[in-house]
Amino acid sequence: MGREKNDKPLPSATARPNTFMRGSSSKDLLDNQSQEEQRREMLETVKQLTGGMDVDRNSTEADRNKTRESVAKQEIPSTSAPDKPALSEEEMERKSKSIIDEFLHINDFKEAMQCVEELSAQGLLHVFVRVGVESTLERSQITRDHMGQLLERLVQSEKLSKQDFFKGFSETLELADDMAIDIPHIWLYLAELVTPVLKEGGISMRELIIEFSKPLLPVGRAGVLLSEILHLLCKQMSHKKVGALWREADLSWKDFLPEGEDVHNFLLEQKLDFIESDSSCSSEALSKKELSADELYKRLEKLIIEDKANDEQIFDWVEANLDESQMSSPTFLRALMTAVCKAAIIADCSTFRLDTAVIKQRVPILLKYLDSDTEKELQALYALQASIVKLDQPANLLRMFFDCLYDEEVISEDAFYKWESSKDPAEQNGKGVALKSVTAFFTWLREAEEESEDN
Structure with missing residues (x-):
């Protein structure tokens, strides 16, 4: 059932029960036998011209190809991922x-x-x-x-x-x-x-x-x-x-x-x-002469600590007195960080503590001039280290600064690690004691980083 004609075995006169039916005449039988012989001769001729096996093989291959195409067509929808339904609003x-x-x-x-x-x-x-x-x-x-x-x-x-x-x-x-x-x-x-x-x-x-x-x-x-x-x-x-x-x-x-x-x-x-107006509303329109580190610090200290100038006034003063290269210089960055740190330290008898509110208030200034630059942030940490050393390294004070500067995203992890591993000879004064005082900070920082990577 279902095979092509060429797949059927060649019929013989004796093997075909339907060739001679009841009521058939001898003439009918002879006619049928004659037709059968003609069919057999035609088939033999085709086999001789094309090769009998090739006919069967080609027929089978065609069937297989049809089957493969049909299976492939059926598989295409199942192998392609269905589109995700569009989200409603x-x-x-x-x-x-x-x-x-x-x-x-x-x-x-x-x-x-x-x-x-x-x-x-x-x-x-x-x-x-x-x-x-x-x-x-x-x-x-x-x-x-x-x-x-x-x-x-x-x-x-x-x-x-x-x-x-x-x-x-x-x-x-x-x-x-x-x-x-x-x-x-x-x-x-x-x-x-x-x-x-x-x-x-x-x-x-x-x-x-x-x-x-x-x-x-x-x-x-x-x-x-x-x-x-x-x-x-x-x-x-x-x-x-x-x-x-x-x-x-x-x-x-x-x-x-x-x-x-x-x-x-x-x-x-x-x-x-x-x-x-095209001009700045700065209260101090001084010429942009090069200021020494000491002069720069005194000016910033007066603005930040004595005058308690707001951020806008500090921006205006810096804009009026420093050019772009001076604003990015280690001299300015250290002077700024030193002034901000001094304003944030509260002396209580023989102890010192950090007023985090002052740091938080000055975050916009620090962010503007440190500009998310690791090297600039490193200069700020050097200035902080020097300020703490001048106070004879009060217990926990550097750690409090590190916590606050990290929480307020003023200093990046990369800058902290760079400070920790720095071997700069000019920055080694008090470095050993400073490192010991913030050991717990760096332990926590690394554990938090590992936990974040695991998550």
Whole structure:
């Protein structure tokens, strides 16, 4: 059953019961025999021309090929992985909240970025941005800072498009004026979330301000958010630099204020009048002559300890008195770190302790000038070591500094390890005692690193 004709055995007259049926005549029998002989002769002729075995073999091979093709066709669907079902917006919200909660708990940027990258195929990353904004809007400043930094890294690495970034913020911006009734500082909170992306390689000030203003112009709030963003930038750089960024953006204040509002008066009220001037509002316009290490330290000590100058005033002084190369020099970095450390040490009779609030207050200054550069951070640690040695190495004081500088992400693990292993002859004064005092810190640091790798 089911075989081709050529697969059947050759019939003979005696072997075919149906060749002669009841009622058949002798003539019918002869006719049948004659037809059978003709068929046999034709088959023999074909075999002689093509080779009888080849006919059978080719037929069999054809059958096999058909079978293989049929099996292959059946296997294709089973071997290809089925497409993942697209996530609904509600499911995307749940996944986004889970990633964000985990990130804010452990601050692991690398893991969070990897999780976001896995979600990107869904085409709903604006939902992730929206959930990030909503989840942190009424939480602590450090939480908003971390969320803003994550968004900045995602944009810079192109894992998050600018379109998704803007779309994610748009819903909150559209409701922000109404939300301000319950959250009076909402404009500051939004500025804290968005300012990190203005870093080089992120989003330009012009593009960000134009996009963010679209839902705010109808309610007259674009200028308020813009002023908060500029004030935050002033805590990271000098007024002169912020003014230059504004002018580079080629924007006009009148385009962001309600019709009829006086631009000059608005800037005075918001303490942004420096934006209108090309010059710095520095209180000390000294010439940028080369200052000695001692002079530099005395100036910074006066600003930080005596005058208790805020970050913006310090940025302005540095901008007015030092050029770019001086700002990156070991002399300046050590003087700055020494002044900050001195301000943070509390002397209590014969004991010393660290006022961590002072370090936390000065984190923006340290971050700006150390610039996440391991070599600059190493200079800061050398300055700290020298300060502790001058005080005869009070017990636990260096350890307290190390803990605080690590927790505030001022000094990286690489810089700590580099300081630990440094054999620089110029930095060996008191190094042995200093190392012993922070043995527990480095033990903890290595254990935490190993645990992180295991996880």
